[in-house]
Amino acid sequence: MNTSSTTMKERQFKARRRVSSLMALGMIAAFSPAFAQSPSHDAGVAAPNAAVVTLPQDQWRAAGITLAPVTRAPFENTLRLTGKISLNEDRVAHIYSLVEGTVSDVPVTLGQRVQTDDLLAVIHSREVGEAKLQLYQDRLQVELANIQHQMQTKVAGNASELLDALRNNTGIDEIERQFRDRPMGDFRERVVAAYAAYLKSAADVVRLEGISETGAVSGKQLLTARANRNADQATFQSRIEQIQHELHTSTVMSSQAVKMAEAKALVSATSLRILNVPANEIDHIDPVNQGETISHYAIRAPFDGTILTKDVVLSEQVRPDVLLFSIADLSTVWVTANIYEEHLPLLDSFKNQTVKLRNDALPEQSFTAKVFYTGDVMDETTRTISLRAIADNSGHHLKPGMFINIELPTSQPTASVLIPSSAVQEHAGQTFVFVLNGTNDFHRRDVKLGLANESSVVVEQGLHDGESIVVQGGFILKSQLLADLMGEE
Known part of the structure; x- marks a missing residue:
């Protein structure tokens, strides 16, 4: 066997043992400079042989190799923020007295839950008492004006019928019979007297005309009688016109008197309404039965809520500029959080989103809130924008002032190449994946x-749809690749 070849195999064997030992310890202490300097490649371009690991399929299971195709999907993430619970500012009331006076009763206590219109305090107010008495007097004037107007209307109606009867030359006896018990003031005497004078003058003319042909009366007497008749007739007609005018005028004046009295009473009632006196009290003012309680001014709860502050005691003098109570409806609360500048592109997607809330003091409970406001002005100091959401708090578990953890879902409108985070490997500052080729x-x-979330990461460059990548077991391939490179040193 060649000595150099034997030496190379020994070096490779020692390198693999070294890598295996490092893998057993769960870390790689150092990597080959040669591998660190290997060039990057665009998607679809095969890496050189130094960046290829060959592993038969029958060994994949033992090595924990799992493959998955590259796909596109919308990227979803959960933005985690720290927020704060605050009062629902739309359901907070700071209650003042609208009048000066002395507190005569305070039937509630601090922290008490109250219902709408529950009595909070009673104030003895001279202003309220005088306003109620004025309204009572104005209502009496309205009653009197109505009675006078009704009487005047009745008189005018009777007088008008009398005038119609006189125009039709109804006899005095018949007029007396028809209008004997019907009131019409002095109009009856004035018009009937004129009518009687006219009838007498007309009768004198008729009588003298009957005997003038016999020469018993002179022509001068007849002319005088006719002149008297015409004068009495003119007086009668003038009296009718005058009475008609007076009837119309007096009826209009009595009607206006009613309207003026009603307007004055309405002004007095409105003054009490401005002071927030309940309509029931305004409608049932009775100085005789109410006595001194007519000056009592009740302060009531504007809505269901909890008394957060109480700054009033018995016999205390109060004024309109002194805060008496603060009431908040805690059935809903606001969640406030700061959105940092880096998340501004996601700001529009937060609107109307439902977010999850958690608190370390309540680990087994979770809450939800709906975003209703994303601020339009950035805080110059913190470089953040305020976000607000409203949360149901019917159980009163969320306390204003409490810190809360917020989970805000985010997503991109377009699909991206999305792979599991476990598929990504890193070496010498470069990220890569293993792609099955062949x-x-x-x-x-x-x-x-x-962008990345807890389980996935977006790949902006380097992969194509449909390629098969290693999503589990990539560390084994990476270790093998490093071992081969180290063995070539």
Whole structure:
């Protein structure tokens, strides 16, 4: 046997033993400089023989070799952020009194859960008492104005019917019978007196005309009687027109009086509504029965929630600028997180996304939240953009101020070459995979990687669709490749 050939085989055997020992320890201490300097190749170009490992198929199972075709799929990843639980700012109320006064009752305590319209405090307010009394007086004026208007309307109706009867020359006796018990004020006396005078003058003319032919009366007397009749008729017609005008005017004035009284009462009621006095109290003001409680001003809960702050005690003087209570609806909370500048391309995809929430203090529970806002302004100090989501908190497990871990799913709109992370090998700063070429040959293929998640990585350059790559057992091939290279030294 040739001595040089024997020496080469011994060196290869020793190199393989060295690599096997290193594999048993789970690491490779050093690699051949020759392999590190091997050139990279584009996809589809076979590597030189130095980057090829031949392994018969009957040994694949023992070596743990698993193949998979190169495919394209949308890249999905989970972005993990640290966020904070905060109050739902749309469901927080800071409650002040709208009036000055003295606190006479505080039936709630700090931390108490209240329902909508639950009583929080009662304030004895002079302003409220005076406003209620004014409304009560205004309503009395409305009642009086309505009664006067009804009476005036009735009088006007009766008087109008009387005028119609007089225009039709109804007799005095018939008029007396029809309108005896019907009220019409002084209009009856004024118009009936004028009508009676006219009837008398007309009767005198008729009487004198009947005897004037006999010469019993002079023509001058007849002319005088006719003049008196015409004058009384004109007076009667004038009286009718005057009364009609007065009836119309008095009816309009009484109607306006009602409207003015109603407007004044409406203004008084509106003043109480502005002070947030409940409609039920406004509708049932009764100074006699209510007594001094008519000045009580109730402060009530605007919605279901929990009392977070309480800064009021009995007999305390309060003003509109003093905060009394803070109430928050904790059935929902906001989740706030900061999105870093590197994730800005994904910002639009976060909108309306459902995210998972976890907290180390509650390891067995998970929560979800829906993103409703991705900020439009970047914080100049932290170079981040605020993200907010709303989470159901019906169990009240999420406490405002609590830190939370957020899992935010992300995806790319286009499909990419996606391979398992286990298929990627690395040496001397270069990443590569093993591509099956033929039946038993595994070629090293340098690749350029992109985004990665827990199990997969995007290959930007180096692989084509349909190629078979080693997804499990690649470390064995890599070790064999390194052993061969080291044996050639």
